Amino acid sequence: MQVDLGRWLSLVTRDSVGSAVVRVETGDLTVLSEHHLHADDLLHWSYAVRQDDEEVRRSCDGRELVQPTRDGKQLRSQVPTEQVADDPWYFYSWPSVVDAWFVEMLRPVDLLARIVVSEVAGPDDAGLIRITATPMGNEPSPYNGFALPDGRSLRVVLDVERGCLLTVTVDRPGGPTLTHRLTELT
Numbered sequence: 001m002q003v004d005l006g007r008w009l010s011l012v013t014r015d016s017v018g019s020a021v022v023r024v025e026t027g028d029l030t031v032l033s034e035h036h037l038h039a040d041d042l043l044h045w046s047y048a049v050r051q052d053d054e055e056v057r058r059s060c061d062g063r064e065l066v067q068p069t070r071d072g073k074q075l076r077s078q079v080p081t082e083q084v085a086d087d088p089w090y091f092y093s094w095p096s097v098v099d100a101w102f103v104e105m106l107r108p109v110d111l112l113a114r115i116v117v118s119e120v121a122g123p124d125d126a127g128l129i130r131i132t133a134t135p136m137g138n139e140p141s142p143y144n145g146f147a148l149p150d151g152r153s154l155r156v157v158l159d160v161e162r163g164c165l166l167t168v169t170v171d172r173p174g175g176p177t178l179t180h181r182l183t184e185l186t
Contacts, residue, residue, distance in 0.1 A: 016041050060093075114146075156169075
């Protein structure tokens with residue numbers, strides 16, 4: 001398999017997504033939540049999470065970040081007009097605001113930097129690589145990505161051609177197995 005490294009790096013560190021949908025399922029395929037992202041660039045995006053017949057939305061139009069508060073209201077924060085040290089643009093970008101595990105599916109280098117790989121298989125005929133791994137165990141709270149140091153193991157399917165993770169299955173001690181499945185990416 002030959003890979004255009006420049007192209008691949010631009011995919012696995014992408015800053016835009018036409019549309020991405022991930023479903024979180026239990027071992028019996030019960031859908032727990034569905035996550036939708038549309039991002040024209042780092043500061044122009046919308047993100048919605050559907051769970052238990054409720055939908056929570058976050059968005060940024062390049063000028064204002066809109067997020068829900070615990071009491072159901074909306075918090076609006078102005079995006080700085082220039083990059084400053086105390087309040088950098090990153091805090092308004094979708095990789096900062098969207099669930100970290102979702103970002104890791106769309107930007108796999110973010111996850112690959114946080115895990116210890118124990119097995120790699122592939123690529124298969126479809127160009128998929130299967131990875132078995134565990135978290136390094138160095139992620140501080142409030143990180144909510146796949147590499148939480150709670151004794152979990154990860155089974156990952158990397159689509160090399162599209163530069164994304166198709167599935168990530170998380171086996172946690174004392175908890176249900178969860179599979180995060182990318183169902184749409186444009």
